Amino acid sequence: MTRKRRRLYFVGLGLLGLFAATALILTAVEDNIVFFFSPSDLKARTVTADQRLRVGGLVEDGSVAKTGETVRFVVTDNAEKLTVQYTGILPDLFREGQGIVAEGRMGADGIFMASDVLAKHDENYMPPEVAEALKKTGHWQEDAQKAAPKTAQDTTTPPSSN
Amino acid sequence: MHKFANPTFFMKIANAVFPWAAGLSVLCFIVGLPIALVTSPPDYQQGETVRIMYVHVPAAWMGSMVYAVMAASSAVYLIWRHTVAHIIARASAPIGAMFTGLCLVTGMLWGEPMWGTWWVWDARLTSMLILFFLYLGYIALGDAFEDQERGDRAAALLALVGSVNLPIVHFSVEWWNTLHQSSILSMQGFSISTEMVVPLLLMVGAFQFYYVAVLVIRLRAELLAAKIRTARFNLAATG
Secondary structure (H helix, E strand, C coil), X not given: CCHHHHHHHXXXXXXXXXXXXXXXXXXXXXXXXXXXXXXXXXXXXXXXXXXXXXXXXXXXXXXXXXXXXXXXXXXXXXXXXXXXXXXXXXXXXXXXXXXXXXXXXXCXXXXXXXXEEEEECCCCCCCHHHHHHHHHHCCCCCHHHHHCCCCCCCCCCCHHHC | CHHHHCHHHHHHHHHHHHHHHHHHHHHHHHHHHHHHHHHCCCECCCEHHHHHHHHHHHHXXXXXXXXXXXXXXXXXXXXXXXXXXXXXXXXXXXXXXXXXXXXHHHHHHHHHHHHCCCCCCCHHHHHHHHHHHXXXXXXXXXXXXXXXXXXXXXXXXXXXXXXXXXXXXXXXXXXXXXXXCCCCEECCEECCCHHHHXXXXXHHHHHHHHHHHHHHHHHHHHHHHHHHHHXXXXXXXXX
């Protein structure tokens, strides 16, 4: 075996090992990599009141209730729901049907007390006229389809399946 | 491939490509920028802010692509010891770092008005920041050794090891929950309107040709620097 060939195998095997090791590590620490949990994820795990975490999903239609500076709304992933309470300025994109991520703590009464609310948008950019036309002809795909958080089940299936 | 390892032959091709790349880059910028920044439509949700995309997305793609070029060249250098391959990687690093930095900065400017935050530690943003640090690390490591060749090899190895980050950058928005939206380009094509795809592709072209043109300029400088080093070395050996 020439030295070049030996180096080729060495680099190839080294990279293969490195990629495999990284894949294993990323799978193992998945809980720390996800930016937020969906309401379903939260239901599946025990959360203590002192744990700071983020919950993400869609703001349910008709669920936003404002009292002064405080706003309450329901976040859903189309399976489970969670009521969120937040005091402060909401991002411009915040509206019903929009994807959002709230950071805070779980209250004793099952209401999530958020200290920060971020808006999440999908990758379907289009001019306003096109959005209007799609809504009129009934071809409008709700933000729900794209911005909905990945739940534990559908992270394993390719995105094309939904 | 090994025919291109001859620096003289390689630079002959590179010099022939240069005027075309530079010209096409300027042309794409002249045609693309007005469409991207003025005549293309605003987004139904984001309004005029969507125009940041025409710089942000090409910069992000170039950040990853230039790194892929760097990693592949480094592999060729480590295995076959072709100096030209190493010089391509070395000359690409600052350009790739610039693209990645541009992506990070425009991303922050975009995130503040839309998401409501300049920065979050989600998988996409974090892996992109790591990509930026990999570029900086590569540049620093290459010049950190007394013996130039040891530095070259250490840097090439770092570039190869860092390539593990590329699939993470790309798939981060699919594998994990992130604040960052999914990619606008998938197997199903573009998820954005055609009026937006046209200026985007023009800007991608402008960035691509810019990279090629600047790469050739940097290759010339790197080869000259290598010649000077050899001449100095020979001078020191004879004198």
